Every structure is written in C-alpha cells, then in structure tokens.
Amino acid sequence: MLHLLSVLIVLRTLAIAGALVLLVRRMRRETVARPVWRHYVTAFALLTGASVLESVVVVGGSRVGSSGLWLVLPLRLTSTLASFHLYRGVATWMQLREKSRPAGRVDWLVGLSCILGLAGVLNLAVEVPHGLAGLIVQLRWLHVSSCVLLLGALVLAAWRMPREVRGRARAVALTVLYVLLTQVLFVVLGPRTGVILAAWAGWVLLAAAFGGLSLLRPKQVVREHPTSVAVPAASSVGLVLGLVAVAGAGLHVAPTHWALGLGTAAIAGSSVRLVRLVRDLADHDRARRQAGTDDLTGLANRREFLLRLGQQSHSGAGFGVLLLDLDRFKEVNDQHGHAVGDELLAATAVRLEGALPPGALLARLGGDEFAAIVPGCGAEEAVAVASSLLTAIEVGASVGVATSTGADPLSGTELLRRADAAMYAAKSTGQGVALHDDAADRAWRQRLALSDDLHLALGPDAPAEAAGQFEVHYQPQVSATGAGDVVGVEALVRWQHPRLGLLAPGAFLDVLEERRLMPALTALVARRAVADLARWRATGHDLRLSFNLSSTHLSDPGLLTLLDELVAGGADPERVVVEVTETSLMNDPDRALTTCQEITARGFCLSIDDFGTGYSSLAYLANLPADELKIDRTFTSRALADERIAAIVAGTVELAHHLGLRVVAEGVEDPATLDLLRELGCDESQGYLHSRPVPAAEFLRWLQARQGVPAAVLRDQGVEDARPAPTPGCAAATGSPAGLDEGDRRWPSTCCSSTTAAHRRA
Known part of the structure; x- marks a missing residue:
C-alpha cells in the first residue's frame, strides 16, 4: 500500500x-x-x-x-x-x-x-x-x-x-x-x-x-455593459x-x-x-455627474445635452431647441484676457438659466455657445423664450430656434443642426433671433461648403494653383482738384469659385474670418497688387496703391513680416497705403496704436478707413501716425440731400487738414456729389462715377484711355472701348451693377486686406 x-x-x-x-x-x-x-x-x-x-x-x-x-x-x-x-x-x-x-x-x-x-x-x-x-x-x-x-x-x-x-x-x-x-x-x-x-x-x-x-x-470577448x-x-x-x-x-x-x-x-x-x-x-x-457638467458654468455640457436631446426627441412631445452664441466674444478674450471672458460666461449662464421657463434644460456646448431644450412649446413660444434670453443677458448675442412637434421624424442632432443654421442667419442679419426655415438651412449648408472650399484654396495644405481662384480688382482714386488726375488705386478681392462663379467679398469674408484665413488672403492680395503696381510704374504710371487690413489681422504678428517682405521685394513703401478701419482701431486701441506706429516706421502710409462709423475719440485720432482719412460712403451719398450731413463732412475735412491728413471721399457716384465734395475741400474721390473695380489689365487700358492715349495706339493694344466693363455677375448680388453694389454694402466693415468699405462699395 x-x-x-x-x-x-x-x-x-x-x-x-x-x-x-x-x-x-x-x-x-x-x-x-x-x-x-x-x-x-x-x-x-x-x-x-x-x-x-x-x-x-x-x-x-x-x-x-x-x-x-x-x-x-x-x-x-x-x-x-x-x-x-x-x-x-x-x-x-x-x-x-x-x-x-x-x-x-x-x-x-x-x-x-x-x-x-x-x-x-x-x-x-x-x-x-x-x-x-x-x-x-x-x-x-x-x-x-x-x-x-x-x-x-x-x-x-x-x-x-x-x-x-x-x-x-x-x-x-x-x-x-x-x-x-x-x-x-x-x-x-x-x-x-x-x-x-x-x-x-x-x-x-x-x-x-x-x-x-x-x-x-487567447481570445477575449467583451460584453457591451459591465455587470x-x-x-x-x-x-x-x-x-x-x-x-x-x-x-x-x-x-x-x-x-x-x-x-x-x-x-x-x-x-x-x-x-x-x-x-x-x-x-x-x-x-x-x-463622476457621472461631472462627466455631464460644464466645469466653468455648472451647466450641462455637450455630452449631457445631446443625451437629453435624444431622449426628448423620442418622447413624442413637442419641444424647441435654442442655440445662443455671444457676439464678438473673441474680442473680449483678446482685449481683457481669458479670466474676464470666463467671468462673462459664468454670469451669462446665471442670467440665461433664470430667464428659461421651468423644466427647460440649459447647457454650454463649448466656448461662448449655449443651448437650451424647452419642452412643450411651439415656434412662437420658442421665439418668445429666445427674445427673453437676449433681454436677460444684456450683451450682444444671436439665437437660432428650431422646433419639433413630436410627431415629425426629426432627430435631436438634426434639430440642433437646424438651430445652428438659424443662429448663423440671425448673426448675419443682425436680428438677434431667427427661426429655422428652408432658406436659412440652404444658406447654412452653402456656408459650410464655402468654408471647406476656402480651406482648400487658402489653407496651409492648399496647392499653389488654388490661389489663382482669387482675383485682384482695382478702383481708381481721382484728384478732386485741377484736371482730376488719377493718383492712386485701391486693391479689392474677388473669388472665382469653381462652381458658383465670381463671388463678391460679402459672400465669403465673414467665413474667412471664422476659419482664420484672413492673413493668407491679405498676403496674396498685397503681393499681387504690389507686382501690378511695379508693372504700371514701368509703363510710366506713377500711382499710389491702397489695400485694407481686417481687425484681426491688425493684431497678427505676421503682418509686419509681410510688410518687410514687400519692401525686400522692391516695393516703395512711400507709394503703398495700408488702410485700417476706425472700428478695428477701437477694438484694442493700445495694441492697434503700436502696430500702426510699426507700419509707418517702415515707411508705409497709413489710412483711416470708414471714418465716422466707429465713434473714435478725437484725442485717439490725434495720436495716430496717419497720412490719410477716408470719409465713408454713408456720408458722401447723403451729403447733397441733407445739410447736416454736409456739415459733418465739411467739419471732418477741416479737422483732417488741420491734422495734416489727406481726405479721400468714398462712394462718389454722380457729378453733383463730386462738385459738392470739391467745395467742401476733399482732396480725392473714389467711386462708380470714375470706374468700377476692374482687373489689372482692364484698369491699365482704362487709365491709358483717360490720359489721352491716341485711339490708334489703343486699337493696337486691342482696346476697342476704353470704358471699363462692368464686373461679372456675383453670387452675392442680383447680377446688375446696382445689385452688386447693394449686395456688398450689407456686409460689416471688419473685413480683410482689399476688403472692408471698399468691398462693400465694390
């Protein structure tokens, strides 16, 4: 055993x-x-x-x-x-x-x-x-x-x-x-x-x-839900x-x-x-509560909002979705710092929550974007709630509204997308509140498509040939005294879209700002304009060139590098004018003043564009190293019919001359207005009376014809009609010259190089 x-x-x-x-x-x-x-x-x-x-x-x-x-x-x-x-x-x-x-x-x-x-x-x-x-x-x-x-x-x-x-x-x-x-x-x-x-x-x-x-x-099979x-x-x-x-x-x-x-x-x-x-x-x-809560405001975050939105969309009851975005919030962060911006967001959240009806859910989706779900309301009630939100926060904001009856098959994400499209419509029109409709939806989709196309054309990975889609047009600046000689041009941009044809600036500049592509477009326009200026000077036309800066580009450190590059390429800075809008100067006065001083220190001229629309103080104007002041078309177009407006123009001209500034009047469209501006002392004029913005080659032909080049020489150059042809039809306008003009006027003045007021005029 x-x-x-x-x-x-x-x-x-x-x-x-x-x-x-x-x-x-x-x-x-x-x-x-x-x-x-x-x-x-x-x-x-x-x-x-x-x-x-x-x-x-x-x-x-x-x-x-x-x-x-x-x-x-x-x-x-x-x-x-x-x-x-x-x-x-x-x-x-x-x-x-x-x-x-x-x-x-x-x-x-x-x-x-x-x-x-x-x-x-x-x-x-x-x-x-x-x-x-x-x-x-x-x-x-x-x-x-x-x-x-x-x-x-x-x-x-x-x-x-x-x-x-x-x-x-x-x-x-x-x-x-x-x-x-x-x-x-x-x-x-x-x-x-x-x-x-x-x-x-x-x-x-x-x-x-x-x-x-x-x-x-070895094989591991994972269950969908933990036990x-x-x-x-x-x-x-x-x-x-x-x-x-x-x-x-x-x-x-x-x-x-x-x-x-x-x-x-x-x-x-x-x-x-x-x-x-x-x-x-x-x-x-x-942890679950924290995962669904925004740390800054204590509201629901995007994850929790989308979860609740999906639950609400399957409840079978009607509800509204509101999407609110603060206007110009980035400028608050840039001027006052992110700490002040965070305080503004937290205070806004408190006021929004207090203005919502009982049972509504308020969430912060990110940045300065808030969203709300309001159960049991139709379109009119949702718009009323959106208006009460704007009243409660007392800051500039835009609200998009989308509603569901509960019986329609719309998903929560689709409603949020519609509210987003309505919000952009409200922001573009300045109405504050917009209810979703099919037209706004189409505009929103087109905006997204334009955003993607802009990135493909101007983004860091864009091919070199894509930049050829953007054209530089020129509008002359004519002396208001003597024989009315052409003394300068302003460079303006157009986009030859592959599908939509020639687009006016108002169709894409705000999208360009959102994608942070303004510096790329500014550099493109400035380089081409300086090259055209050099060719014109080679043919005996000594002109001055102006191009515009956006409010965001004014604070871009790459701006001064661009100007140095232009000088290194042979440009004469004394013949190049950098235009900045009065509004962009007032966004961050101290930083803008420093940048303007750097611009003039390099020999470039400085012009204050859209003067009279930004409410800048006279003391700040006196400190700017400016050479030129441009009177906005909102004044020149009304000077004949309104004596008070004429008095404002006269006072502006006198003030500018006392400060040693050249005065250019924009938006001159008829001889009577030009005569009045001469009487008031304007130095130069710019507008449709002289010429519409045209491509470089056509501008040169127009300039030669205006300066009396013999007809035989013009015919030899292939110019049968010295008058400038109208700008081709743009998607942002009706196709007629007047429609194009009005279409550009609707867009804000904070645009980029070869944009702003000139774009709205052009």
Missing part, C-alpha cells in the same frame, strides 16, 4: 508540475489577461510545493500519519490557498470581460468572506474537536468552502463564455465538483483507500483541466452566511465556538467590502 501511495503521489506531483509549466508559458504570452493567469500560476505553484513535500516524506519511507501535524497543516493550508487563488483567477477574468477594472486590493474580501461564512455554517452540523486536531478539521472545511466558491465562479463564468470554449469551461467546473466531493468524503469517511484513490484522481484531473485550459487560443450585481451579491452571500453561523453559534456555544469566530470574520469582511462598494457607487455617481 505504501509503495502504491508513493507512486500515486509522485505521479500527482508530476501532473501538477506539468500544468504549472504550461500556465507559466501562457502567462508570459498574455497582456491584458495576465492577472488571471498569474492567479492560476500561484495556485498551482502552491499545489506543486505541497505535493513535492508530501512526495519527499512518503517516498522517504515515512507514513503520512506518522509525519505529524508539521506535514498535515501545510498540505491543508496550501490546498485552501490554491483553491482561493483559482477562484480569484476566474473572478478576475470575468471582470476583464466586462470592461470593469481588475480585482482591486479589497476584492479578495468577497471570496474570503464567503469561504469563512460557509465554513462557519458547516461547523454548526459537525462537532469540531479542540486543539490542533480541530485546526486540521477547520482547514479541511475551509478547503471545502473555497472549492464551493470556485465551483460557483466557474459555473457563472461558463455561462458567460463564448460558445466555442463553453464546453471546456464546463469540464473544468465538473472537475472542481469532483475534487469537492472527494474532500467531503475525506471529512466524512476519513483516509480510506478508496477515498485516497479518488482524491488522487481528482488532483490529476484538476491539473489536466487547467493545463488544457492554458493551451486554448453591477456580482460584487454586491457575493458580499451579501458572505454576510448572510456569517450571520447564520453567528446565530447558530449563539444557540450552541459550547461545541461550535469555531462557527462563532468564522461567522464573525465573514461578517467583518463582507461589511468592509460593502462599505467600499457604497463608496465606489458614490464615486461613480459623482
């Missing part, structure tokens, strides 16, 4: 050691699931050590029983710990599959509490001896309890495993069940021959099962088992003192884990 026992123990040791080698190799190949196989390796390392120890004792000729407690206790303890690590490996695998975090530092309390609680309950049925003999029995019960826990985890895992490996998982579970039954037989029947053989077979089968499991192809009931359910089971053990021990204190201790330990472990679970749930709830 001893010889047979020795052989069996050695074979069991070899089987367990072989499984350990396979598990170690698998652990080294794993990345994400390495903690799972680390627990398996730990378990089989413990089993291998215990089996080697037993093999040494038995093969050495000593009976197991005579080896004493120094052998039995380690064997029972290692078996219990090994089963516990196998359980932790299965539990960790389930957590990895469910996108949850791996077993944490206190997750082992779940399994340990269940083991202690079950062992305590088993102690109620069997009288446990005192002393070391009782300790051996308790270790056996703990091992049985850990096997029960492992079996439960395997059954749960087998239910969730992919179909192709579910059969092998069930085989492992059956093997564990067999080991569990042999351990129960040991407790009940003692170390009999049949029980020993059964136990030996169980350990060999367990080694074969986990060794075969390690040979499976939230496994940990609290297991903790509750351990708590209940502990309570049963403690209650039973209270009824039988004398023979079941082990049950009292084990039950108390189970209650303590489960309580600690449940407390940790409650804290985790609180942290999760707080």
Whole structure:
C-alpha cells in the first residue's frame, strides 16, 4: 500500500508540475489577461510545493500519519490557498470581460468572506474537536468552502463564455465538483483507500483541466455593459452566511465556538467590502455627474445635452431647441484676457438659466455657445423664450430656434443642426433671433461648403494653383482738384469659385474670418497688387496703391513680416497705403496704436478707413501716425440731400487738414456729389462715377484711355472701348451693377486686406 501511495503521489506531483509549466508559458504570452493567469500560476505553484513535500516524506519511507501535524497543516493550508487563488483567477477574468477594472486590493474580501461564512455554517452540523486536531478539521472545511466558491465562479463564468470554449469551461467546473466531493468524503469517511484513490484522481484531473485550459487560443470577448450585481451579491452571500453561523453559534456555544469566530470574520469582511462598494457607487455617481457638467458654468455640457436631446426627441412631445452664441466674444478674450471672458460666461449662464421657463434644460456646448431644450412649446413660444434670453443677458448675442412637434421624424442632432443654421442667419442679419426655415438651412449648408472650399484654396495644405481662384480688382482714386488726375488705386478681392462663379467679398469674408484665413488672403492680395503696381510704374504710371487690413489681422504678428517682405521685394513703401478701419482701431486701441506706429516706421502710409462709423475719440485720432482719412460712403451719398450731413463732412475735412491728413471721399457716384465734395475741400474721390473695380489689365487700358492715349495706339493694344466693363455677375448680388453694389454694402466693415468699405462699395 505504501509503495502504491508513493507512486500515486509522485505521479500527482508530476501532473501538477506539468500544468504549472504550461500556465507559466501562457502567462508570459498574455497582456491584458495576465492577472488571471498569474492567479492560476500561484495556485498551482502552491499545489506543486505541497505535493513535492508530501512526495519527499512518503517516498522517504515515512507514513503520512506518522509525519505529524508539521506535514498535515501545510498540505491543508496550501490546498485552501490554491483553491482561493483559482477562484480569484476566474473572478478576475470575468471582470476583464466586462470592461470593469481588475480585482482591486479589497476584492479578495468577497471570496474570503464567503469561504469563512460557509465554513462557519458547516461547523454548526459537525462537532469540531479542540486543539490542533480541530485546526486540521477547520482547514479541511475551509478547503471545502473555497472549492464551493470556485465551483460557483466557474459555473457563472461558463455561462458567460463564448460558445466555442463553453464546453471546456464546463469540464473544468465538473472537475472542481469532483475534487469537492472527494474532500467531503475525506471529512466524512476519513483516509480510506478508496477515498485516497479518488482524491488522487481528482488532483490529476484538476491539473489536466487547467493545463488544457492554458493551451486554448487567447481570445477575449467583451460584453457591451459591465455587470453591477456580482460584487454586491457575493458580499451579501458572505454576510448572510456569517450571520447564520453567528446565530447558530449563539444557540450552541459550547461545541461550535469555531462557527462563532468564522461567522464573525465573514461578517467583518463582507461589511468592509460593502462599505467600499457604497463608496465606489458614490464615486461613480459623482463622476457621472461631472462627466455631464460644464466645469466653468455648472451647466450641462455637450455630452449631457445631446443625451437629453435624444431622449426628448423620442418622447413624442413637442419641444424647441435654442442655440445662443455671444457676439464678438473673441474680442473680449483678446482685449481683457481669458479670466474676464470666463467671468462673462459664468454670469451669462446665471442670467440665461433664470430667464428659461421651468423644466427647460440649459447647457454650454463649448466656448461662448449655449443651448437650451424647452419642452412643450411651439415656434412662437420658442421665439418668445429666445427674445427673453437676449433681454436677460444684456450683451450682444444671436439665437437660432428650431422646433419639433413630436410627431415629425426629426432627430435631436438634426434639430440642433437646424438651430445652428438659424443662429448663423440671425448673426448675419443682425436680428438677434431667427427661426429655422428652408432658406436659412440652404444658406447654412452653402456656408459650410464655402468654408471647406476656402480651406482648400487658402489653407496651409492648399496647392499653389488654388490661389489663382482669387482675383485682384482695382478702383481708381481721382484728384478732386485741377484736371482730376488719377493718383492712386485701391486693391479689392474677388473669388472665382469653381462652381458658383465670381463671388463678391460679402459672400465669403465673414467665413474667412471664422476659419482664420484672413492673413493668407491679405498676403496674396498685397503681393499681387504690389507686382501690378511695379508693372504700371514701368509703363510710366506713377500711382499710389491702397489695400485694407481686417481687425484681426491688425493684431497678427505676421503682418509686419509681410510688410518687410514687400519692401525686400522692391516695393516703395512711400507709394503703398495700408488702410485700417476706425472700428478695428477701437477694438484694442493700445495694441492697434503700436502696430500702426510699426507700419509707418517702415515707411508705409497709413489710412483711416470708414471714418465716422466707429465713434473714435478725437484725442485717439490725434495720436495716430496717419497720412490719410477716408470719409465713408454713408456720408458722401447723403451729403447733397441733407445739410447736416454736409456739415459733418465739411467739419471732418477741416479737422483732417488741420491734422495734416489727406481726405479721400468714398462712394462718389454722380457729378453733383463730386462738385459738392470739391467745395467742401476733399482732396480725392473714389467711386462708380470714375470706374468700377476692374482687373489689372482692364484698369491699365482704362487709365491709358483717360490720359489721352491716341485711339490708334489703343486699337493696337486691342482696346476697342476704353470704358471699363462692368464686373461679372456675383453670387452675392442680383447680377446688375446696382445689385452688386447693394449686395456688398450689407456686409460689416471688419473685413480683410482689399476688403472692408471698399468691398462693400465694390
């Protein structure tokens, strides 16, 4: 019998050691699931050590029983710990599959509490001896309890495993069940021959099962949603088992003192884990709220807004979506800093929230953009709410409104898109509030298309030939005294769009500002205009060239680099005039003054465009190193009909002359207006009376004809009609010259190089 026992123990040791080698190799190949196989390796390392120890004792000729407690206790303890690590490996695998975090530092309390609680309950049925003999029995019960826990985890895992490996998982579970039954037989029947053989077979089968499991192809199937009931359910089971053990021990204190201790330990472990679970749930709830909240304003953020918008769109009830964007908010950040901008956003959020009706949701989508969901309202009610929002915040803003009846199939994202299109319509018209309609939607889509096309033509990755889509047209500036000589030109931009044809500036300049492409267009126009100026001077026409800067480009550090490049290329800075609008100067007066001083320090002339529309102070005007002042067309076009306007023009001219500035009157369209401007003292005039903006070659022909070049010479040059042809039809106008003019006038004056007031005139 001893010889047979020795052989069996050695074979069991070899089987367990072989499984350990396979598990170690698998652990080294794993990345994400390495903690799972680390627990398996730990378990089989413990089993291998215990089996080697037993093999040494038995093969050495000593009976197991005579080896004493120094052998039995380690064997029972290692078996219990090994089963516990196998359980932790299965539990960790389930957590990895469910996108949850791996077993944490206190997750082992779940399994340990269940083991202690079950062992305590088993102690109620069997009288446990005192002393070391009782300790051996308790270790056996703990091992049985850990096997029960492992079996439960395997059954749960087998239910969730992919179909192709579910059969092998069930085989492992059956093997564990067999080991569990042999351990129960040991407790009940003692170390009999049949029980020993059964136990030996169980350990060999367990080694074969986990060794075969390690040979499976690595595959991890992730569930869509993490399970939230496994940990609290297991903790509750351990708590209940502990309570049963403690209650039973209270009824039988004398023979079941082990049950009292084990039950108390189970209650303590489960309580600690449940407390940790409650804290985790609180942290999760707080994180969920933070994930849906804007940090600056405390409102819902874009993620939460879109979630609530989707829920509202599926509710079947009517509602409105409002999208609000603050006007000129970037200038607040540029002039006063982001801290002031943040304070403005926080204060705006408070006022908006107070102006919304009960039940509405307000969110900050990002930057200076706010959105609201107003349930149970139609178009009129939504527009009224939008108007109340504008009244509440008392700052410039634009609101787009889109509504749903609940019966239409519109999604939440589609409603938000419509509100966005309406908001841009409100911003472009200056009305403050706009309700979505099909025309606004088409305009919004065209705006997006133009934005993409502009980026393709002027963006950093744009091909060189794409810049050829932009044309530079020129409008002459004529002396208001003497023979009316042409003394200068203003460069104006047009976009020859591949699909839409020739576009006036008003169709794309504001989009260009949004895409931050103004510096690129300014540089393009300035370089071409300077090159045309050089060609004209080579033919004997000594003219002055003007081009405009946008308000944003005035603060761009690349502007001065561009001017230096023009000078390095041969341009005479004294014949180049840089026009800045009065409005752009007042956006950031100190910085604008510094930039203007840098411009004139390089020898360039400085012109104040659109004078009279920006409400600048006379003291600031006196400090500017300007050479020229341009009177806006809003004054010149009304000077004949309104004596008060004529008086303003006369006063402006006198003031400019006292400051040593040249005065250019824009928008001159008829001889009577020109005569009045001469009487009022204007130095130069510019407008349709002289010529519309035309391309460089056509301007040269017009200039030669005006200067009296003989008709024969003009015919030789291919010029049959010296009068300038009208600008081709633009998408932003009606196609007629007057329509083009009116179409440009509607756009704001804060435009870019070769834009602004001249663009609105042209």
